[in-house]
Amino acid sequence: MKTSNNILYISVSALMLLTACGKKEAEAPKEDEKQQFVLSDKMYDQCSLTNATQEYAQNEIRLFGKVSAENNNISQVFPAVGGSVIKINAELGDYVQQGQLLASIRSTEIAGYQSETSDAEANVSIAERNYQSVKDMYEGKLASEKELVMAQKELDKAKAERNRMGEVNQIYKLKSGSVYNMYAPISGYIVSKDISPNEMLSANRDEAVFTVAKLDNVWILANVNESDLSRIKVGQEASIHTIAYPDRDIKGKIDKIFNVIDPDTRAAKALIKVPNTDVSLKPEMNATVKIHYADDKQYVAVPSASVVFENNKNFVMVFNAKNNIETREVGIYRALDDKTYISSGLKAGEKVIVKGNLLIYDAIND
Structure with missing residues (x-):
């Protein structure tokens, strides 16, 4: 009897042990079962x-070009006479007022002009005295009418020469002495300077010694490749960026397309006028010009920041609810800096996550 009771006791204990182990195994979660992701209120905000x-x-289309001063607001200064530079009053980049002294030159030509002016004044005085004398003689029957006419012509000739020298002095703003001064023809900035102290200047030089430009408005001259000419039109919106101000988006429109191809670059020029009241854009600055134009076909559009790229695939995080966020693979038709056009995988009206999408993508897919 004892043996039978022992066997029964062992069997019952073994059965209870197997039952307990079975419950623990049933309660343990499966290793490959993932917990459902729920977006917290803090993360949602x-x-x-x-x-x-x-x-x-x-x-x-991206075009590359440079900033330039407007042609109508540029004035160049050439030396009217040759001579030695004795003083320079303006430097490259300076702002100058119209009529401000830029540089002074000592010139023998100026001395010659002064001598000619003095001679012209003296000749007028002599011609006036001679005319008056002949006139008095004519009235006294001591001179002929022909002599009176000749005296009048000599006076007129002397006055004409004096007027000519007066205009020369006024144009060149000549004063007494041998110094020739160059003045700013307009108010603006010195954008080019090719003159040095003690330099000997030639009167017939081809290059300007100063270039003064107004910079309240500037031109962006962009190169347009031959392959893009058919797609670039006057009036198209343009977005301009410079290296100096990478975060500044300058808006403009194409004002003109020059009908000339540069033989060196094989490109035409597109002109965009841009306000520049703060004078932040300087001539010769490099500029990138983005031209946008519409397709004839519609696509689903989302912000470019909402697209996640991984393993050569593109995804968006589709938001249905805080506990229902879907990782959706999409096909890309075209991606711009701020907008991406979807060709497949997403419908218009569906809600996607833009800010915070990378964190949510990692939390769901890791």
């Missing part, structure tokens, strides 16, 4: 969402 839209895709 830090995210930004947007609805995908249906719109015509925008194309983008």
Whole structure:
């Protein structure tokens, strides 16, 4: 009997042990079972969402060019006479007022002009005295009418020469002595300077010694390749960026396309006028010009920041609810800096996560 009781006791204990182990195994979660992701209220407040839209895709062409002063607001200063530079009053980049002294030159030609002016004044005085004398003689029947006419002609000739020298002095703003002064023809900035102290200047030189430009408005001259000419039109919106101000988006429109191809660059020039009241844009600055134009076909559009690229694939995080966020693979038709056009995988009206999408993507897919 004892043996039978012992066997029964052992069997019951073994059965209870197997039952307990079975319950523990059933209660343990499966290793490959993932916990459902739920977006917390704090994270939700830090995210930004947007609805995908249906719109015509925008194309983008990038042109490269330079900042230039407006041709109508540029004035060059050439030396009217040759001579030695004795003083320079303006430097490259300076702002000058119209009529401000730029540089002074000592010139023998100026001395010659002064001598000619003095001679012209003296000749007028002599001709006036001679005319008056002949006139008195004519009235006294001591001179002929022909002599009176000749005296009048000599006076007129002397006055004409005096007037000519007066205009020369006025044009060149000559004063007494042998110094020739160069003045700013307009108010603006010195954008070019090719003169040095003690330099000997030639009166017939081809290059200007100063170039003064107004910079309240400037031109952006962009190179347009032959392959892009058919897609660039006057009036198209342009977005301009410079190396000096990479975060500044300057807006403008194409005002003119020059119908000439540069033989060196094989490109035409597109002109864009841009306000420059703060004079931040300087001539010869490099500029990148983005031209946008619409396709004839519509696509689903989302902000470019909402697209996640991984393993040569593109994804967006589709928001249905805080506990229902979907990682959706999409096909890309065209990606611009601020907008991406979707060709497949997303419908207009669906909500995607823009800010915070990378953190959520990692939390769901890691």
